[in-house]
Amino acid sequence: MQEERLVAVFSESARAVGSEVSIVADVEAVVDYVKQLTTCLVMVPDFASAKRLDLVSALKASGVALVQEDLRQGAATAAVGVTGANFAFAATGTVVLESTREDIRLATTLPEHHVVLLDPAKILEDDLAAVPHLRSFHQNSPRNYLAYITGPSRTADIERVLTIGVHGPKQLHILLFTGLSNDPLEM
Amino acid sequence: MNKVRAKEYQVRIDHALATPKLQEALHKFGDAFLLAREKAFSQYDFEALRLAIADCKDEVAAHRQQYLEQFIANAEAAGATVYQAKTAADANTYIAELAKSRGVKLAVKSKSMASEETHLNNALKGAGVEALETDLGEWIIQLAGQRPSHMVMPAIHMFKEEVAELFSKVTGSEEPAEIEHLVQVAREQLRQGYLDADMGITGANIAVAETGGIALITNEGNARLVSTLPKIHVALLGVEKIVPTLEDAATIIRTLPKNATGQLLTSYVTWIRGAVPCGDGDKELHLVLLDNGRSALAESPQCRDALRCIKCGACANVCPVYQTVGGHVFGHVYIGAIGIILTAFFHGLDKAAEIVRACIGCRACVTVCPSNIDLENIILSLRETIGHEEGIGLGKSIVFRKVMRNRKLFHSLIRAASMLQKPVTGGQRTIRHLPLFFSSLTEWRTLPAVAEKSLRDQWQKIPQKIEKPRFKVALFGGCANDFLYPELGIDLIKVMNKLDVEVSYPLDQNCCGVPALYSGDKETAVALAEQNIAAMLKDDPDFVLTTCPTCTMALQRDFVEFLKDNPVWAARAEHLAEITVDAAGFIVNQLGAAEVFKGEAVPEKVTYHDSCHLKRGAGVWKEPRELLTTSGLDLVEMEHADRCCGFGGSYSLTSHPDISKQILGDKIRDIEKSGATCVAMDCPGCMLQLRGGLEKQEKDIRVKHTIELLAEALK
Numbered sequence: 001m002q003e004e005r006l007v008a009v010f011s012e013s014a015r016a017v018g019s020e021v022s023i024v025a026d027v028e029a030v031v032d033y034v035k036q037l038t039t040c041l042v043m044v045p046d047f048a049s050a051k052r053l054d055l056v057s058a059l060k061a062s063g064v065a066l067v068q069e070d071l072r073q074g075a076a077t078a079a080v081g082v083t084g085a086n087f088a089f090a091a092t093g094t095v096v097l098e099s100t101r102e103d104i105r106l107a108t109t110l111p112e113h114h115v116v117l118l119d120p121a122k123i124l125e126d127d128l129a130a131v132p133h134l135r136s137f138h139q140n141s142p143r144n145y146l147a148y149i150t151g152p153s154r155t156a157d158i159e160r161v162l163t164i165g166v167h168g169p170k171q172l173h174i175l176l177f178t179g180l181s182n183d184p185l186e187m
Numbered sequence: 188m189n190k191v192r193a194k195e196y197q198v199r200i201d202h203a204l205a206t207p208k209l210q211e212a213l214h215k216f217g218d219a220f221l222l223a224r225e226k227a228f229s230q231y232d233f234e235a236l237r238l239a240i241a242d243c244k245d246e247v248a249a250h251r252q253q254y255l256e257q258f259i260a261n262a263e264a265a266g267a268t269v270y271q272a273k274t275a276a277d278a279n280t281y282i283a284e285l286a287k288s289r290g291v292k293l294a295v296k297s298k299s300m301a302s303e304e305t306h307l308n309n310a311l312k313g314a315g316v317e318a319l320e321t322d323l324g325e326w327i328i329q330l331a332g333q334r335p336s337h338m339v340m341p342a343i344h345m346f347k348e349e350v351a352e353l354f355s356k357v358t359g360s361e362e363p364a365e366i367e368h369l370v371q372v373a374r375e376q377l378r379q380g381y382l383d384a385d386m387g388i389t390g391a392n393i394a395v396a397e398t399g400g401i402a403l404i405t406n407e408g409n410a411r412l413v414s415t416l417p418k419i420h421v422a423l424l425g426v427e428k429i430v431p432t433l434e435d436a437a438t439i440i441r442t443l444p445k446n447a448t449g450q451l452l453t454s455y456v457t458w459i460r461g462a463v464p465c466g467d468g469d470k471e472l473h474l475v476l477l478d479n480g481r482s483a484l485a486e487s488p489q490c491r492d493a494l495r496c497i498k499c500g501a502c503a504n505v506c507p508v509y510q511t512v513g514g515h516v517f518g519h520v521y522i523g524a525i526g527i528i529l530t531a532f533f534h535g536l537d538k539a540a541e542i543v544r545a546c547i548g549c550r551a552c553v554t555v556c557p558s559n560i561d562l563e564n565i566i567l568s569l570r571e572t573i574g575h576e577e578g579i580g581l582g583k584s585i586v587f588r589k590v591m592r593n594r595k596l597f598h599s600l601i602r603a604a605s606m607l608q609k610p611v612t613g614g615q616r617t618i619r620h621l622p623l624f625f626s627s628l629t630e631w632r633t634l635p636a637v638a639e640k641s642l643r644d645q646w647q648k649i650p651q652k653i654e655k656p657r658f659k660v661a662l663f664g665g666c667a668n669d670f671l672y673p674e675l676g677i678d679l680i681k682v683m684n685k686l687d688v689e690v691s692y693p694l695d696q697n698c699c700g701v702p703a704l705y706s707g708d709k710e711t712a713v714a715l716a717e718q719n720i721a722a723m724l725k726d727d728p729d730f731v732l733t734t735c736p737t738c739t740m741a742l743q744r745d746f747v748e749f750l751k752d753n754p755v756w757a758a759r760a761e762h763l764a765e766i767t768v769d770a771a772g773f774i775v776n777q778l779g780a781a782e783v784f785k786g787e788a789v790p791e792k793v794t795y796h797d798s799c800h801l802k803r804g805a806g807v808w809k810e811p812r813e814l815l816t817t818s819g820l821d822l823v824e825m826e827h828a829d830r831c832c833g834f835g836g837s838y839s840l841t842s843h844p845d846i847s848k849q850i851l852g853d854k855i856r857d858i859e860k861s862g863a864t865c866v867a868m869d870c871p872g873c874m875l876q877l878r879g880g881l882e883k884q885e886k887d888i889r890v891k892h893t894i895e896l897l898a899e900a901l902k
Binding site: 105 | 212216219230264265266321322323324327340341342343345346347350366367369370371373374377378382397398400406407408409411412414415416433434437440441448451452453454455456457458459460461462463464465466469
């Protein structure tokens with residue numbers, strides 16, 4: 001019940017700020033989603049739940065071109081970045097990504113689409129509920145780059161008119177994937 | 188007073204007033220902001236949040252060294268290099284030298300007000316380093332060669348056509364003035380910059396002592412690119428950004444976006460601690476902690492609350508002066524009410540001296556401040572400082588020090604004025620035209636004539652028939668009630684007598700002192716406070732009533748503050764504050780007597796104008812409305828009912844009549860739009876302004892004090 005409520009609130013808040021929220025059942029659905037977005041280069045950094053799903057092999061097997069060598073140049077030309085999320089919070093539709101690894105940051109800043117895989121079990125109530133996890137990240141690792149992401153990149157700097165996609169991703173796609181991971185400290 | 192500086196300032200005002208398009212945009216923005224903000228906070232307790240932020244910032248201010256050391260130790264342990272810059276020049280030199288020593292050619296920047304404060308781009312240019320602003324608004328003003336006119340939306344003063352022109356010069360082709368297209372142009376043009384740059388420069392919204400990390404609260408995503416791609420990351424931040432814990436940071440993050448742009452949360456909140464991986468190695472992270480006047484601010488008991496500021500810009504958004512002239516007039520680098528204070532400490536009193544006077548004192552900013560800063564009070568104390576440093580002008584000095592402090596002289600001069608004014612009044616109650624160099628004063632507003640017989644001079648002859656009074660109250664009339672609108676005092680007697688309250692008028696009462704205080708002459712204000720306390724408490728009244736909310740603030744708040752360390756006066760000032768209450772509030776709250784007027788009034792469509800100091804000072808706004816509706820008047824709310832009317836005492840008469848006129852124009856439009864035939868209020872100053880404006884425009888709308896309407900109802 002509680003999870004259902006949080007998923008509902010999360011989805012509503014995320015959509016209100018322009019995120020796409022979808023439910024996916026398996027890795028094939030993720031591959032289909034990505035293929036619908038682009039025929040160009042896709043970047044999938046290294047993260048735990050992708051490894052378990054063997055997402056990279058599945059994408060390759062269905063013919064998706066992946067960024068492999070020069071990550072910086074690759075990310076700059078990729079159309080889609082796919083990552084997991086450590087956890088999320090419902091009140092504002094926010095996903096939280098432990099982005100200390102540079103490949104996570106490249107995949108979530110440069111491509112026009114950012115696809116996030118999120119286990120709905122990891123949706124918390126709000127920003128205050130997130131603080132204990134923030135503290136754990138800080139305690140577990142000496143250096144951190146943590147990101148709250150709430151919708152696509154936006155600006156209102158010209159005549160205060162809201163415009164999407166100024167520097168970061170133009171679209172944020174959140175794929176709710178049950179059974180992916182229930183550990184907020186893992187992506 | 189510095190004449191050259193004052194003249195340059197006036198030129199800027201004239202220029203801004205000649206740009207109605209800007210005014211229209213800022214007015215619309217102010218309206219939209221308030222709606223979005225209210226919606227964003229609908230599920231949250233704003234008062235609790237702002238008290239928490241104030242507490243947290245005060246805790247850090249009280250133990251500055253301890254939290255600074257904790258932050259630095261944790262940041263260094265995580266691999267950051269920390270530099271403490273005492274001045275703006277120190278910060279600039281450090282960053283420029285660092286850039287030179289690392290062979291940096293291009294530095295990409297995300298938005299940082301601290302770097303605007305230090306003029307970092309100039310310093311980098313001097314070191315042969317190109318600084319590229321990547322925040323859209325900052326890039327626009329960089330291309331235009333301007334400075335920000337708003338802390339959150341730096342290019343709020345520009346229009347899409349101007350942006351298109353600037354971008355066309357960059358791309359070399361004609362860019363259409365369509366916002367979505369222009370944003371795309373910026374995306375494409377700036378993208379390569381991130382990849383090419385050797386240094387990324389950001390600010391920080393928060394620095395967390397517990398972790399040694401910083402947090403950036405942004406929407407565009409450029410700060411994430413700036414802090415990710417280049418090998419070197421420099422974060423320039425004021426020391427006041429330090430908070431103790433992650434919970435404190437969360438409170439600020441919960442509040443700032445809602446109060447800045449009406450967003451529940453910005454697109455990105457980025458927490459960075461230490462030298463994170465970058466390419467094949469680690470990033471080089473430099474944290475430049477800027478003092479530049481902040482320690483001095485922390486040491487100033489009158490002003491230090493300003494260090495609580497989280498730079499949301501709301502104080503500008505709601506400010507009628509900002510909406511009228513914009514941030515290039517009402518600010519230096521930092522703009523709006525907080526900008527006045529920060530400018531004084533970061534850029535020097537000289538840079539703040541003119542804008543200190545530009546505040547009209549309406550307290551709209553105080554209501555929305557997320558750090559619970561009493562901006563108006565701090566601005567008043569800065570006025571006093573400048574008054575000391577530069578003098579308040581010979582004319583004012585004579586009026587306040589020699590005349591006002593001597594009540595008998597002051598009042599006999601006013602009596603003389605009532606005789607001398609006859610050539611211009613022709614015996615009428617208002618002055619429509621003034622000759623010679625005074626003529627501009629009556630161009631847009633008539634002025635009330637000084638009454639032939641002041642309230643104090645006719646008091647003894649006004650009959651009061653009460654057998655057994657419930658209360659004995661003393662009226663503090665204030666100058667306007669006494670000398671301009673004595674009939675208001677007579678109406679008050681009528682209303683109070685009906686409620687079995689006997690009213691006295693202590694004749695030794697003098698001006699409340701606010702005009703002197705607002706002009707920077709606190710000494711006179713304190714002298715007047717003592718005279719008034721003695722006068723009002725002499726016969727030990729049950730209550731002291733006021734009909735002017737500015738006087739109310741003086742009696743309820745200022746006198747106590749002035750005299751709190753004076754053993755002779757402190758307790759008496761406290762007592763006077765306790766028994767002082769404005770007339771409408773007294774009827775509703777102390778007497779519970781609104782019902783006495785039930786259905787007594789001849790029905791009329793009335794709109795209510797909230798006076799700044801009544802609503803946002805004394806907290807009274809429901810009470811007059813209750814009295815009006817109970818009495819049978821048809822109350823229709825105007826838009827922006829609690830927006831200032833532009834009076835502000837000497838603000839409209841001498842310091843900023845041209846801004847006052849614009850603000851009055853806004854108010855008159857709102858009154859007219861309401862369709863009311865009468866506008867009610869509880870302040871003789873607002874009455875003067877609105878009567879003057881409506882009369883000059885020949886509008887058939889009555890301007891009445893609530894007490895006058897109640898007296899009418901009893902007829």
